Structure formats: structure tokens, C-alpha cells
Amino acid sequence: MANVIITGAGRGIGLELARTHAERGDRVFALVRDTAKSEDLTALADGSNGAVSVHKLDAADLAGIPAAAAAVPCDSVDVLYNVAGVTGPISGELEGDTDWDAWDLAIDVMLKAPFAITKAFLPKMGEGSKVINFSSQLAASTWPYGGFYVYVATKAGLVALTRSMAIDLKDRGISLISLHPGWVKTDMGGPDADITTEESVAGITALTDRLTVEDSGGFFKWNGEPHPL
């Protein structure tokens, strides 16, 4: 049984990760910014015989992250999934106004928060612990489209941040990777996306299972293949 921490666990890929790890017999600590918002997560926790618990962590509240992490009742962390994400402005920013508040929110939630959350849980991590940071194919040089400026910038920054942290944590046996979860049918991915949350999470959990420090710092696809940078 692994202790698994998931941010953004109320819907989308985060919720499916919570379901899948609970089915596997793991202890799931589901972190959400509003503990009453997700009926699906509440139902999962209520029916889990204590295997899934729900805790408040707002990834945009950087100052509150240490206290929120300290309130999560686990002695050790085997896997931390930094899933929470926002899309940010999509297009039209070169011609129109720049929504700096939206930029700040995206940078806080998808770049600063994965750093702050990982840092907050580090005292509970050790040999064999794994951190999976949710980046995107939009972070790679192979992505052929424009737009999504702050999203691509934060997701590319997260790949570099993960690589740098991985170097510093390798001696402690802690593995960190960044991940493209696939184009997934969620609120963010939309209904025309390539794969379901179940397909994405089946690949992600298989990849997480086989991760070692030798993989640490890498950027991977949900199916376990290395992602081009």
C-alpha cells in the first residue's frame, strides 16, 4: 500500500488517479481547493472505508501551501502527483490586452505551486519516493502551434524545474519526472480529445510503478515513452 498525494483531485485526470489508486489498495490523500465542490470525489471518499481522504490545498495560495501540506495526515509520501492546472488565455494576446492576472494565476498554479508543494512534502519523502509533475506536449519544441502563451511558458518551465530538482534530490533516492498525460477528454482537453481519463491514468500509473532514479529528471508521455523536449 502506497501513500499517494494528488493535487487537483476533484475532477479530470486527478479524480481518475484517485479512483485508480484507491482500487489498487493505496491510501489516497486527495487535495482540492474546495473540499465540498466535487460530488464525485466526496462519493469516492465516502465509499472508500477511509482509503481516500479529502484535504484543502489551493495551489494559487502559495503562502498557505506549507500549512495545507502539514495538515495532510500522512507519515510518509510514496507518490506525489502535481496535477492542478489552468489553461490561461488561449489566443489574441498579441493584438489585444494582456491579462496579467491570468498570467500570474497560471504561473502560480502550474510552476510555483509544484515547487512549493514538493518542497512542503519533502521531509516525508525518502528512498523510492516519486514526484510526477503534470506538464504538456505544448511545452515541447515539437508543438507546432502558437497561442497559449502563459500555458506553454509555465509547462516548459516545469520541465526544466523538474530536471533541476531531480539532480539535487537524486542522492536521496527521490525521483521526479515531468509528464504529458496525453490529449485527454476532460474539461480542459474537451470532448474531441484523443484518450479517456482511464486510458491516460492506466499509462501514468504503469509508468509511475516502473520509475527509478535513473529516469529522474526526464520528460515522459503517459504511455511511458520519453517525450521530445
Ligand SMILES: NC(=O)c1ccc[n+]([C@@H]2O[C@H](COP(=O)([O-])OP(=O)(O)OC[C@H]3O[C@@H](n4cnc5c(N)ncnc54)[C@H](OP(=O)(O)O)[C@@H]3O)[C@@H](O)[C@H]2O)c1
Ligand atoms: N486534458 C488534457 O488534454 C491535458 C493535456 C496536457 C496536459 N494536461 C495537464 O494535466 C493536468 C490535469 O488536467 P485535466 O485535463 O484533468 O484538467 P481539468 O479537468 O481542467 O482539471 C483541472 C484541475 O486543476 C484543479 N485546479 C485548478 N486551479 C487550482 C488551484 N488553484 N488549486 C487547486 N487545484 C486547482 C481543478 O480544481 P477545481 O475543480 O477546483 O477547479 C481541477 O481539479 C493539468 O495540469 C493540465 O495542464 C492536460
